[in-house]
Amino acid sequence: xxxxxGSSRIDGNTQxxxxxALEGIEYTPIILKDKKITPIDDLRHADGxxxxxxxxxxxxxxxxxxxxxxxxxxPVYWYGMSGVMKNFVDRWSQSLRDSRFEFKKKMxxxxxxxxxxxxxxxxxxxxxxxQQFQHIFDFMGMSFADYMIGTANAPHDIETDQQAVGDARxxxxxxxxxx
Numbered sequence: 460x461x462x463x464x465g466s467s468r469i470d471g472n473t474q475x476x477x478x479x480a481l482e483g484i485e486y487t488p489i490i491l492k493d494k495k496i497t498p499i500d501d502l503r504h505a506d507g508x509x510x511x512x513x514x515x516x517x518x519x520x521x522x523x524x525x526x527x528x529x530x531x532x533x534p535v536y537w538y539g540m541s542g543v544m545k546n547f548v549d550r551w552s553q554s555l556r557d558s559r560f561e562f563k564k565k566m567x568x569x570x571x572x573x574x575x576x577x578x579x580x581x582x583x584x585x586x587x588x589x590q591q592f593q594h595i596f597d598f599m600g601m602s603f604a605d606y607m608i609g610t611a612n613a614p615h616d617i618e619t620d621q622q623a624v625g626d627a628r629x630x631x632x633x634x635x636x637x638x
Contacts, residue, residue: 460486460634461526465533465544469494472576472611475618477532479627480574480607484634486530487522493544494519499549509553516550520560528570528637531592535577535585540592548595567600572630576623578612605630 462481464474493514502509506534523529533544540548573592575585585608596603607630609623610616617623 460484460487460528460530460637461489461523463489463523463544464531465491465531465541465547465549467533467541467543467625468614470614471534472609472614472617473532473534473574474622475615476576476607476609476611476627477530477574479617480530480630481634482631484631484638487526489519489522490628491519491541491547496543496546496550497544499552501552503552505560507612508556512553515554516517516547519547520550520554520562524560524565527568528572530572530574532574533588535575535579535581535588538584539588552598563599570602570604571596572604574604574609575606576609576611576617578610581608581610589634 462477464477466473494579496512496516496519497512500510500512526634533543538543539545550560554560571592573589575581575588577585589606589608592606593603607623608625610620611623
């Protein structure tokens with residue numbers, strides 16, 4: 460299991476909620492803000508296609524491909540996923556055309572979850588973000604298992620969202636049974 464953390468805040472609410480769900484569970488945290496993932500230079504239709512990029516993307520995607528269960532953890536930033544998460548997902552276009560990865564085939568074998576938090580009525584306003592992930596996962600053939608939305612803005616606010624904390628406990632029990 461890997462948790463792909465797309466927050467730009469150290470120990471932010473979304474990361475905390477993800478960690479609650481994974482307490483006592485063996486998993487690989489992938490903190491995107493600590494990695495250099497260059498925005499995509501879309502060369503899908505150019506002569507020669509995508510060119511190699513000197514950043515951490517391939518290291519991250521190699522870690523992702525090692526796991527059968529992935530948790531995409533991103534705060535709601537301006538009613539969408541965070542920029543670091545979007546850069547990561549945008550780079551999938553490059554992996555789809557790189558025969559070294561067999562990317563779509565391998566990703567289609569993943570079971571995926573989404574964790575998000577926001578401060579402006581996220582249980583309603585984060586639903587387009589969840590739908591965006593649903594479309595991404597559908598395109599890749601991934602199995603979208605569940606999502607969790609927390610209400611939190613300032614540091615540690617998530618601790619007061621009893622519904623999200625309860626959802627994290629429920630996920631933790633389900634993940635514990637897989638170990």
